[in-house]
Amino acid sequence: MDSVRAAHAGVAVLTPGRTLLVRGLQAARGRLGLVALLYSVGALLSLAFAGLLVKPLQEAVAASSYAPTLAESFDLALWADLLELRGGAVRSQLIHLAWIIPVSLLWKAAASVGILHALQGHSFWQGAARYGPRSLLLGMLFFCLSLLVVVVVVLLFALIGAQWEGEIGRTWVWFFFGPAAAAFGLAVVTVMRDAARAALVVGGRSTLDAAAAGISAAVRHRSIGIPFLVCLGAGSLFAALSLLAELVTPGALPAIVRFAAQQGMQVLTAAVIVGWYGCLVAYAEAIWPRSVPSSD
Amino acid sequence: MSCFPLCFRNPPRSRFIRGFVHPLCAWRRLLALALAVMVVAGSSAQRPTIFDAPQSSRIVSYELDVSLDSATRTLRGEGRMAWRNPGAVPVDSLQLHLYLNAFKSDQTTFMRERGGTLPGFAEGWGWIDITRLETQAGADLLEQLLFIQPDDDNAADQTVAAVPMPSPVLPGEAVTLTVAFEAKLPRILARTGYEVRPDGQLFVMAAQWFPKFGVYEIPGQRYVPPDAPAGRWNAHQFHANSEFYADFGTYDVTIDVPAGYVVGATGVRVETSESDGRRRERYKAEDVHDFAWTASPAFLEYTDHWRHVNLRLLLQPEHRGQARRHFDAARIAMEGYDRMVGTYPYTTLTLVDGLGASNGMEYPTLILCGTRYGAPRWFRLSELVLIHEFGHQYFYGLLASNEFEEAWLDEGINSYVESKVMDGHYGPGSLVDLPGMPIGSRAAHRLLYAKDAPERGALVTNSWEYASAAEYGKVSYSKSATVLSTLEGYLGWPLMQKILHTYFERWRFRHPTTRDFQAVAEEVSVQDLDWFFAPYVYGTQVLDYAVTDLETSQTEDGWHTTRVRVERLRDGVFPQVLRVAFADGTAQDTVWDGQLPAATFTFTHEIPAVHARIDPDFLVALDINRLNNGRAVTHSRAFGLRHTFKFTLWIQYALHMLASLF
Known part of the structure; x- marks a missing residue:
């Protein structure tokens, strides 16, 4: 109990949000290799997936003489014809490519602990190998918690919606308050899960202790929410800029230039993720100091 | 333009808190009062149409007094209705539509075709009972009234009645009937009836609410052979997929509702009065073929005008922020149809924001639009519906084709012109205006036709004979619009516009057929268009x-x-x-x-x-x-490259989202 109190006191003197953010920024700037790794894996996976999806469409369009038209603008008639012709092939590709979902989830579980480990000055791959399976368990546990949050929010707002009759009420409940509550709930679970992984890797906790510590951290120490919100805001900004480049300027930019700009945003997003883990490491080092030195 | 709310009965609460009236609001109220005085003063002199002389043959005339019992959702009506024999031989019986009987049981033709009601409809049945039907001479016709089923012999269907006359109605002679009836409104299942708002206030859409004469088609009219010995009644039962057909005439209707109700109706409001907790409004309409009205204490009322037309908007209070949006769309519609087709001859147009399945429907000078709270601007469904329903003032209201037998003449031609108005005003994203994914009205119609069994369904088909409601919709709306777009592509817009204009000028206030439309198209384009009409209007051939x-x-x-x-x-x-x-x-x-x-x-x-x-x-x-x-x-790689990049980005974000859950 004393160590816990001391740990909490440690956080209290951290100047929480700002200090954590500084550590996060340092992590993102200092570990560009991690940023590159995180970005590259996501990009390669996505590129491969996209290439395989586009292939049947490209085959149908290439000789049609409409390829430049469809490349530059949206044409409902041509897209409808294209999907009628190749929709089946695209669907079957999607089914064949469903492996990307478990692979990306496994990668997420391994990479998150790998990054946490690496940010402590150790090897990313060793961290991923050592903590990966437990990180996976935590991922599944908190995924269930996410589902529970969604179910609770849906039930709660169904009840509220039933009380709040009328179009205006229903609109606000189902299009604003409900999604906002679900998003908030999922964000809290995200912080819990990531803090749990930090407790696992940095604090050396067992899986269940780490899960409990993660939940406790998100509930008791709101200071961790500040860097999370900053990172979420930065990530959202980069996403918005990417979509803006996609939607507002169709045809105005050469495809390769647009894609390069968007991938720049993806690199920055990866940096934000690494930064967020940097914040978590700082947080975990303060609140869960290891009693046993790491063997790495 | 003024989009000024005349909310005397439904003032926004914020304006009247503790008796405080903001100076600006005071001015507004004064101005509103002045406008209201002008409207009332003007309405007494306002004619229903811009013409002094009758424009239609005015086969029928109705003088009805109807009272709404809001507790039982029942209408009680009485009055006189007259029918003139337009033919050259005596007619020994009349036929009446009693369309509220479509909602009388689950065995009516409408209900059978529709596949039943919705859950919770148990209390919602509706019907119409004629309680008195006499000639001017006092002969009781009620005993002889006989329900007939000309379309399907369904004995449970009572939507059409034949009334043998004591003596034949001579050519050119008018017969006037004294009528009294009681009509229980159904819960709104389709187009007509009542609905209770969540706040408990009643909404009434009274359509097909009175006994209405069928159309007696004389030899040479529509598809009656010119050498036929006599004319014939054309009165179809109420079907799930079809709308209506009636003769032009005049209406003088007094509507009696509880005080506090806001009423909207076909035609011009000529009198209003309130006494004993009741409000009475009298409406006159000329050269129209139906009369509908609506009432609700919840309506917010707004007014505007366009050229010679006084616009009224009756809006559900939840949609108070969308008055300007409605008037803007109405102006776009009126200008578009005026330019492409012809002059709107009536002096009023009432836009009604109804509830549920009452929306998306048209009656003479009154249309039901409907919207949603928070309806996004980029998705112009409200505009589409309003423009489409206004278009029906032309293709249905003025060009009163038989909607049972040739629905494409109203729904289809109207969908074609509506898409021209939408695309012409709003551009390529007229329907969905999302950056990078614009969807226009013409493109949407083409999609709905081309990708949904295009080989099924001819334009000229009895509405109730389509395989399904979806097929009726696809053919009557989208295929028809696409057929006419193709005809325009072949002839060019100037000729197509001339066809529309000539068709309108020649056939307004009458009952044109497909044959008449084709004849106009051939006359204007100076060519035989059988090669086009046969496969694509009468037939089901598919082009590829x-x-x-x-x-x-x-x-x-x-x-x-x-x-x-x-x-x-x-x-x-x-x-x-x-x-x-x-x-x-x-x-x-x-x-x-x-x-x-x-x-x-x-x-x-x-x-x-x-x-x-x-x-x-x-x-x-x-x-x-x-x-x-x-x-x-x-082979070009442009598409593959661009979309590989685009999909890559989307998948990257999808993976981020997925990973955020794990």
Whole structure:
């Protein structure tokens, strides 16, 4: 109990949000290799997936003489014809490519602990190998918690919606308050899960202790929410800029230039993720100091 | 333009808190009062149409007094209704529509075709009972009234009644009946009835609420042979997929509702009074073929005007922020139809924001639009519905085709013009205006037709004979609009507009048929259009042409020969333009009559060809596959590259989202 109190006191003197953010920024700037790794894996996976999806469409369009038209603008008639012709092939590709979902989830579980480990000055791959399976368990546990949050929010707002009759009420409940509550709930679970992984890797906790510590951290120490919100805001900004480049300027930019700009945003997003883990490491080092030195 | 709320009965609460009236609001109220005085003063002199003389044959006239019992959702009506024999031989019986009886049980033709009611409808049945029906001479006709089922012999259907007359109605003679009736409104299942708002306030949409004469078609009219010995009644039962058909005439209707109700109705409001907790409003309409009205204490009322037309908007309070949006769309509609088709002859238009299935419906000078709270601006469904329903003032209201037998003449031609108005005003994203994914009205109609069993359903089909409601909708709206877009592509817009205008001028206030429309089209275009109408209006042929091969080779003299093979893949035939584009930006066109299953064309040019396209300007909207209309000499990677990049980004974000849960 004393160590816990001391740990909490440690956080209290951290100047929480700002200090954590500084550590996060340092992590993102200092570990560009991690940023590159995180970005590259996501990009390669996505590129491969996209290439395989586009292939049947490209085959149908290439000789049609409409390829430049469809490349530059949206044409409902041509897209409808294209999907009628190749929709089946695209669907079957999607089914064949469903492996990307478990692979990306496994990668997420391994990479998150790998990054946490690496940010402590150790090897990313060793961290991923050592903590990966437990990180996976935590991922599944908190995924269930996410589902529970969604179910609770849906039930709660169904009840509220039933009380709040009328179009205006229903609109606000189902299009604003409900999604906002679900998003908030999922964000809290995200912080819990990531803090749990930090407790696992940095604090050396067992899986269940780490899960409990993660939940406790998100509930008791709101200071961790500040860097999370900053990172979420930065990530959202980069996403918005990417979509803006996609939607507002169709045809105005050469495809390769647009894609390069968007991938720049993806690199920055990866940096934000690494930064967020940097914040978590700082947080975990303060609140869960290891009693046993790491063997790495 | 003024979009000024005349909310005397439903003031926004914020304006009246503790008796405080903001100076601006005070001015507004004064101005509103002045406007209201002007409207009332003006309305007494306002005529229902811009014409002094009758524009239609005015076969019928109704003088009715109807009272709403809001507790029982029942109407009690009485009055006189007259019918004039337009034929050359005596008529010994009349036929009446009693359409509220469609909601009388689950065995009516409407209910059977519809497949039943919705859950919770148990208390919602509706019907109409005639309690008195007499001639002016006092002869009781009620005993002889007989329900008939001309379409399906369904004995449980009581939506059409025949009334034998004590003595035949002589040619040119008018018979006046004294009528009293009681009508229980159904819960709104389709178009008509009542609905209770969540706040408990009643909404009434009274359509098909009174006994209405059928149409007696005389020899030579519509499809009655000119040499037929006598005319015949055309009165169909109420079907799930069909709308209405009635004769032009005059209406003088007094509506009695509880005080505090806001009423909207066909025609011009000429009197209002309130006493003993009741409000009475009298409306007159001329040269219309139906009369509908609506009432609710919840309505917010707004007014505006466009040229000679006084606009009233009756809005649900939840949608108070959308008054301007409605009036803007109404103006776009009125200007568009005025320019493309002709002058709107009535002096009023009432826009009603109804509840549930009452919306998206048209009656003379009154349309039901409907919207949603928070309806996004980029999705112009509200505008589409309003513009479409206003268009029905032309294609239904004025050009009163038989909606049972030839729904395409109102829904289809109207959908075509509506898409012209929408696309013309709002641009390529007229329906969905999302950046990077604009969807226009014409494109949407083409999609709904071309990708949904295009070989099924002819335009000229009895509405109730379509295989399903979906097929009725696809054919009557989207296929029809696409057929007319294709005709426009063939004839050109100037000719097409002239066809619409001539059709309107010649047939307004009458009952045109497909044959009449074709005759106008042929007369204006000075050509026989049977080759077009037979397969695509009367038939179910499907159009699909393709460029199936493209070869280029260099001749000894350095020129380039391009051979293009084109094929007709379906049974539909249509003349096609084949265009070959060359590397220097020039192009050569040739016309193929499209008759043979396949043909090969050879082009010789000093520059090599880059691609060949059939229907290069996409004028043949009926072509169900445009993608196969073109062929390039070299395969382009532009699409693959662009979309690989685009999909990569989307997948990256999808993976981020997925990972955030794990």
